[in-house]
Amino acid sequence: MGFRMQKKVFQLLVDNTAGVLSRISGLFSRRGYNIESITAGVTADPRYTRITIVTSGDDEILDQIEKQVAKLVDIRVIKELEPEESVYRELVLIKVKATAEQRQGVISVADIFRAKIIDVASESLIIELTGAQAKIEAFIKLLDGYEILELARTGIAGLSRGTDNITYL
Numbered sequence: 188m189g190f191r192m193q194k195k196v197f198q199l200l201v202d203n204t205a206g207v208l209s210r211i212s213g214l215f216s217r218r219g220y221n222i223e224s225i226t227a228g229v230t231a232d233p234r235y236t237r238i239t240i241v242t243s244g245d246d247e248i249l250d251q252i253e254k255q256v257a258k259l260v261d262i263r264v265i266k267e268l269e270p271e272e273s274v275y276r277e278l279v280l281i282k283v284k285a286t287a288e289q290r291q292g293v294i295s296v297a298d299i300f301r302a303k304i305i306d307v308a309s310e311s312l313i314i315e316l317t318g319a320q321a322k323i324e325a326f327i328k329l330l331d332g333y334e335i336l337e338l339a340r341t342g343i344a345g346l347s348r349g350t351d352n353i354t355y356l
Contacts, residue, residue, distance in 0.1 A: 194223065195249050196268040196275065196345055199238040200354055202261040203229055207236065210259055220244065220252050224277075224342025235263065235356060239345050264354045268345045272352070275345040279323050280305075281314045284334040293333060300326045311336060 223241040306313035
């Protein structure tokens with residue numbers, strides 16, 4: 188039963204020290220664990236950084252990841268962000284090749300997804316979209332008829348819902 192591949196989202200609160208991200212990614216690298224996305228940013232308290240890691244593996248691997256990361260020196264808290272009890276968001280910037288004739292079509296697709304056009308050049312548009320990963324995937328799929336020149340995704344940031352699961356350091 189433990190061989191079913193699945194994704195998990197882990198949220199870490201860590202000391203805001205030099206090299207903390209390197210130590211975490213080094214652990215994943217040494218053990219051959221996959222990082223699908225990783226985001227990091229300082230919290231309301233500048234002494235701490237919140238890191239969100241999306242990783243995949245079977246139950247045994249995911250269990251090992253959680254235990255190994257928890258042992259690292261700068262880690263204060265690690266918890267899984269369960270999908271039904273959390274909010275996840277990702278930001279994507281997409282530069283689409285668009286002539287003057289194609290521009291309105293791209294803008295129409297962007298409007299459906301409440302995406303913003305943040306730059307217009309003579310031959311391209313840059314679109315900004317924030318949302319769940321499924322929304323971003325669907326948007327990218329709808330742009331299929333257009334040439335995507337460049338794409339940058341942040342990876343997900345997430346928080347647990349409500350006030351029950353807050354960690355105070």
